[in-house]
Amino acid sequence: xxxxxxxxxxxxxxxxxxxxxxxxxxxxxxxxxxxxxxxxxxxxxxxxxxxxxxxxxxxxxxxxxxxxxxxxxxxxxxxxxxxxxxxxxxxxxxxxxxxxxxxxxxxxxxxxxxxxxxxxxxxxxxxxxxxxxxxxxxxxxxxxxxxxxxxxxxxxxxxxxxxxxxxxxxxxxxxxxxxxxxxxxxxxxxxxxxxxxxxxxxxxxxxxxxxxxxxxxxxxxxxxxxxxxxxxxxxxxxxxxxxxxxxxxxxxxxxxxxxxxxxxxxxxxxxxxxxxxxxxx
Amino acid sequence: xxxxxxxxxxxxxxxxxxxxxxxxxxxxxxxxxxxxxxxxxxxxxxxxxxxxxxxxxxxxxxxxxxxxxxxxxxxxxxxxxxxxxxxxxxxxxxxxxxxxxxxxxxxxxxxxxxxxxxxxxxxxxxxxxxxxxxxxxxxxxxxxxxxxxxxxxxxxxxxxxxxxxxxxxxxxxxxxxxxxxxxxxxxxxxxxxxxxxxxxxxxxxxxxxxxxxxxxxxxxxxxxxxxxx
Numbered sequence: 445x446x447x448x449x450x451x452x453x454x455x456x457x458x459x460x461x462x463x464x465x466x467x468x469x470x471x472x473x474x475x476x477x478x479x480x481x482x483x484x485x486x487x488x489x490x491x492x493x494x495x496x497x498x499x500x501x502x503x504x505x506x507x508x509x510x511x512x513x514x515x516x517x518x519x520x521x522x523x524x525x526x527x528x529x530x531x532x533x534x535x536x537x538x539x540x541x542x543x544x545x546x547x548x549x550x551x552x553x554x555x556x557x558x559x560x561x562x563x564x565x566x567x568x569x570x571x572x573x574x575x576x577x578x579x580x581x582x583x584x585x586x587x588x589x590x591x592x593x594x595x596x597x598x599x600x601x602x603x604x605x606x607x608x609x610x611x612x613x614x615x616x617x618x619x620x621x622x623x624x625x626x627x628x629x630x631x632x633x634x635x636x637x638x639x640x641x642x643x644x645x646x647x648x649x650x651x652x653x654x655x656x657x658x659x660x661x662x663x664x665x666x667x668x669x670x671x672x673x674x675x676x677x678x679x680x681x682x683x684x685x686x687x688x689x690x691x692x693x694x695x696x697x698x699x700x701x702x703x704x705x706x707x708x709x710x711x712x713x714x715x716x717x718x719x720x721x722x723x724x725x
Numbered sequence: 726x727x728x729x730x731x732x733x734x735x736x737x738x739x740x741x742x743x744x745x746x747x748x749x750x751x752x753x754x755x756x757x758x759x760x761x762x763x764x765x766x767x768x769x770x771x772x773x774x775x776x777x778x779x780x781x782x783x784x785x786x787x788x789x790x791x792x793x794x795x796x797x798x799x800x801x802x803x804x805x806x807x808x809x810x811x812x813x814x815x816x817x818x819x820x821x822x823x824x825x826x827x828x829x830x831x832x833x834x835x836x837x838x839x840x841x842x843x844x845x846x847x848x849x850x851x852x853x854x855x856x857x858x859x860x861x862x863x864x865x866x867x868x869x870x871x872x873x874x875x876x877x878x879x880x881x882x883x884x885x886x887x888x889x890x891x892x893x894x895x896x897x898x899x900x901x902x903x904x905x906x907x908x909x910x911x912x913x914x915x916x917x918x919x920x921x922x923x924x925x926x927x928x929x930x931x932x933x934x935x936x937x938x939x940x941x942x943x944x945x946x947x948x949x950x951x952x953x954x
Contacts, residue, residue, distance in 0.1 A: 633800075
């Protein structure tokens with residue numbers, strides 16, 4: 445009966461852990477996706493030959509901070525500009541038919557591996573000969589970096605808290621188990637049972653509680669996560685671009701082993717150390 | 726077999742339970758340890774079981790110096806001792822058979838051996854037909870017999886009995902004592918702690934009297950016989 449209560453409390457803890465884990469993983473995934481869309485743009489000195497631009501592009505791509513670069517020619521820049529500003533009144537653009545007013549605006553869009561590295565990359569780019577101007581999105585980069593850090597800190601704090609609660613619960617279960625079976629343990633010790641013989645049932649019980657206590661919430665989370673991602677994708681498809689969820693398989697590739705290991709680990713260590721404390725065998 | 730040299734035991738509370746005890750018990754002896762409450766009888770049993778360590782002095786049992794015994798060697802040592810208590814200490818949720826079998830499982834006895842040994846012990850204590858009963862279905866005397874069977878099933882060479890008749894009526898007390906005598910006749914050294922003077926007088930065995938932590942007399946009554954094995 446008491447083991448059942450322990451399984452239930454353990455399940456609740458692992459379930460909470462799972463929820464936080466899913467939220468954190470998805471946040472990080474979303475931030476990562478957003479980071480990939482943060483770009484640094486570099487413009488070149490007037491009349492810089494294409495070969496030199498290519499050479500600069502190769503140098504930039506070789507940097508560790510850079511995940512990808514995209515060259516946009518002056519013509520492409522002008523086309524894009526027209527699309528945005530003259531779409532409804534194309535006749536206004538006709539005045540520039542033979543002349544590209546953005547002739548000096550060929551540029552590279554540089555995508556970062558980690559948005560936190562933007563500062564060092566910009567410093568480097570500003571020192572490269574042939575580059576006239578570097579446009580950076582410092583604010584977005586800072587927000588994302590800070591947000592990522594905040595999530596990391598919060599997640600570590602919550603996970604540590606949940607781990608402590610779980611260990612405490614298992615420890616409590618074992619302590620009560622020892623109290624309930626005090627007589628039996630005393631008899632075992634008097635008869636000549638070895639330490640491991642006395643401890644084994646408690647440790648096995650702890651591990652089983654951990655294993656069952658982890659399996660139930662993991663199963664439930666698998667079901668709920670699948671349903672939730674399907675629901676959000678179906679009902680809020682406008683936000684699909686913004687809310688990028690990890691697939692259930694990707695999520696559980698990490699969560700399943702982590703959850704089970706956590707359950708078994710808490711069960712084992714919780715019971716083992718409580719036994720050392722309460723059973724002087 | 727049991728040898729205590731100048732043993733003292735002081736508890737952390739300041740109580741001096743034993744004060745320079747020297748006692749020798751030979752193999753196959755039947756010894757009563759008598760005395761009032763607080764005389765140190767139970768402390769003596771706890772020291773022999775290595776539940777406690779003496780403050781000073783040496784204790785040797787079966788040739789082994791308990792003072793030098795490592796903690797992990799204690800279980801193996803206890804397997805050579807059988808012990809019964811005033812309150813029987815049976816497992817209430819298990820029947821008679823399981824209570825005795827439990828003692829064998831603790832020392833990892835093969836199941837086949839357990840199935841052979843338990844009925845044998847039950848016959849010895851006269852409870853062969855009650856193997857399915859639970860402790861609460863038995864009288865005090867019967868429960869103490871089960872406790873005795875459990876203490877003996879691992880074939881210890883010493884049996885320590887701490888007030889084994891303390892909760893029994895005179896008739897049952899007599900029967901338990903008879904059983905202890907039979908066990909002694911089969912070669913087991915028996916040490917009985919009691920304050921039941923009537924039983925002690927009837928049994929005509931060696932009697933060690935204690936008072937406030939010291940041995941005040943050690944005498945063999947008329948008709949005393951020692952069983953050597």
